Amino acid sequence: MLVALGIGxxxxxxxxxxxxxxxxxxxxxxAVTPSSASPSPSAxxxxxxxxxxxxxxxxxxxxxxxxxxxxxxxxxxxQVATNGALTFLLSQLDAxxxxxxxxxxxxxxxxxxxxxxxPASGQRSAQVFMNACVDFxxxxxxxxxxxxxxxxxKDYQLSKATVNLVxxxxxxxxxxxxxxxxxxx
Amino acid sequence: xxxxLIALLTTMAxxxxxxxxxxxxxxxxxxxxxxxxxxxxxxxxxxxxxxTPKCNQRDFRCRDEQxxxxxxxxxxxGSKGGGGGKTQPCVSSATGKKLPCxxxxxxxxxxxxxxxxxxxxxSQPAPSGTTSRWYxxxxxxxxxxxxGVDIDILLNEAPSIDPGKLALDIxxxxxxxxxxxxxxxxxxKTGLLGLPTYLWVDNPGxxxxxxxxxxxxxxxxxxxxxAKVDHVTxxxxxxxxxxxxxxxxxxxxxxxxxxxxxxxxxxxxxxxxLPGGSYxxxxxxxxxxxxxxxxxxGFIPFEITxxxxxxxxxxxxxx
Numbered sequence: 001m002l003v004a005l006g007i008g009x010x011x012x013x014x015x016x017x018x019x020x021x022x023x024x025x026x027x028x029x030x031a032v033t034p035s036s037a038s039p040s041p042s043a044x045x046x047x048x049x050x051x052x053x054x055x056x057x058x059x060x061x062x063x064x065x066x067x068x069x070x071x072x073x074x075x076x077x078x079q080v081a082t083n084g085a086l087t088f089l090l091s092q093l094d095a096x097x098x099x100x101x102x103x104x105x106x107x108x109x110x111x112x113x114x115x116x117x118x119p120a121s122g123q124r125s126a127q128v129f130m131n132a133c134v135d136f137x138x139x140x141x142x143x144x145x146x147x148x149x150x151x152x153x154k155d156y157q158l159s160k161a162t163v164n165l166v167x168x169x170x171x172x173x174x175x176x177x178x179x180x181x182x183x184x185x
Numbered sequence: 186x187x188x189x190l191i192a193l194l195t196t197m198a199x200x201x202x203x204x205x206x207x208x209x210x211x212x213x214x215x216x217x218x219x220x221x222x223x224x225x226x227x228x229x230x231x232x233x234x235x236x237t238p239k240c241n242q243r244d245f246r247c248r249d250e251q252x253x254x255x256x257x258x259x260x261x262x263g264s265k266g267g268g269g270g271k272t273q274p275c276v277s278s279a280t281g282k283k284l285p286c287x288x289x290x291x292x293x294x295x296x297x298x299x300x301x302x303x304x305x306x307x308s309q310p311a312p313s314g315t316t317s318r319w320y321x322x323x324x325x326x327x328x329x330x331x332x333g334v335d336i337d338i339l340l341n342e343a344p345s346i347d348p349g350k351l352a353l354d355i356x357x358x359x360x361x362x363x364x365x366x367x368x369x370x371x372x373x374k375t376g377l378l379g380l381p382t383y384l385w386v387d388n389p390g391x392x393x394x395x396x397x398x399x400x401x402x403x404x405x406x407x408x409x410x411x412a413k414v415d416h417v418t419x420x421x422x423x424x425x426x427x428x429x430x431x432x433x434x435x436x437x438x439x440x441x442x443x444x445x446x447x448x449x450x451x452x453x454x455x456x457x458x459l460p461g462g463s464y465x466x467x468x469x470x471x472x473x474x475x476x477x478x479x480x481x482x483g484f485i486p487f488e489i490t491x492x493x494x495x496x497x498x499x500x501x502x503x504x
Contacts, residue, residue, distance in 0.1 A: 084297035095246045124335045136242040179241035
């Protein structure tokens with residue numbers, strides 16, 4: 001998974017797989033600029049931090065995919081999403097391709113709050129649930145000529161996302177995301 | 186034995202339902218229902234008003250439909266996208282192969298690409314003040330050597346719970362019983378030709394005649410089932426079949442040679458020449474089983490048969 005952020009990313013299993021824990025932390029993530037020079041997180045990165053990084057990577061990957069639906073692939077998206085989230089994205093990309101529409105600009109994760117961390121147990125994957133505030137004010141849909149596809153519609157600003165990430169083969173993947181427009185987060 | 190019988194009959198009833206009734210959704214229809222319901226999974230965390238958009242930014246399909254129609258979007262805010270409403274097979278998007286719509290892990294969700302079932306032991310409580318429940322999303326495409334993995338998912342809607350199947354579960358739990366045949370002359374004794382034969386249910390009760398009712402809840406689907414014997418069909422072994430409603434009237438000595446006021450028969454030939462020297466008698470209790478729940482309703486054909494023998498002679502009855 002391509003995750004290279006200031007707050008780190010996960011490339012290994014969560015360090016704490018013991019007793020059930022539930023933590024609530026808040027992290028404010030500034031506008032993120034991916035950089036291959038960023039240090040990779042170690043395997044000891046805690047699940048909450050790794051999941052936050054994975055979500056930011058997910059948002060960026062979705063931006064890239066929506067920005068160029070014709071070239072977006074399932075393989076790319078499956079590096080950041082799985083389960084219902086992946087299915088949702090693929091269906092959206094189909095629609096974008098069909099209408100020859102793409103996204104211009106990108107979203108920014110403004111805030112993430114981890115609601116719970118569940119370690120793996122039996123067949124159960126390790127999971128993280130978090131809330132996030134995503135700023136879409138610099139993101140819009142345009143047609144092939146670059147014209148706004150939804151002219152006259154109210155601009156989208158902020159979205160409150162409820163996110164479920166699962167630890168899957170060493171990566172944290174977004175399995176489910178609810179993204180509801182809000183006026184403030 | 187009885188449980189086996191009931192299980193068998195229940196299976197037969199299920200077969201009849203699937204084969205003949207349109208009241209129960211087919212497995213594919215169930216899956217489609219799940220998909221439709223999944224579009225309202227996990228409602229928005231904040232109410233919407235005229236100042237907030239109806240579709241989330243990532244849901245292009247929703248926005249597109251809203252834009253084209255100038256009306257309500259196809260999906261609710263915060264949802265995963267459009268419903269569609271078409272009946273679809275259960276398919277793994279990874280392999281393209283069809284899958285059983287139900288399995289030991291629950292009901293397949295094309296939307297989430299996993300089998301969903303209620304989490305019997307969630308690792309954390311569902312948020313208070315909501316109808317959300319924790320489900321286990323069992324994925325097959327990861328770690329198949331371990332039989333797949335479970336992922337906790339918080340859902341507002343129960344995924345693809347089949348109320349008809351739940352009704353069958355309730356029926357099995359009720360353990361309806363066959364009737365004990367009440368008959369004169371009673372088994373082991375010999376009756377006289379020309380005297381009336383009384384037929385009745387010797388063990389009347391809720392589980393033999395009903396009415397009996399029970400409910401069960403799975404997810405947020407509650408099914409209530411009511412069972413009652415509609416009639417008992419008596420086969421008397423001499424080619425006569427009669428149908429009686431109710432339990433019949435137990436014979437009393439004071440009735441003498443009077444025929445049964447509710448359910449009886451008069452043999453015209455002795456049973457002496459028959460195998461065992463007696464008439465084979467069977468009583469089939471035909472139940473009317475109705476259920477309602479999950480926005481649906483239906484009935485389940487259900488029958489249980491009891492058997493016995495009756496000896497009729499021209500000679501003086503011998504004890």
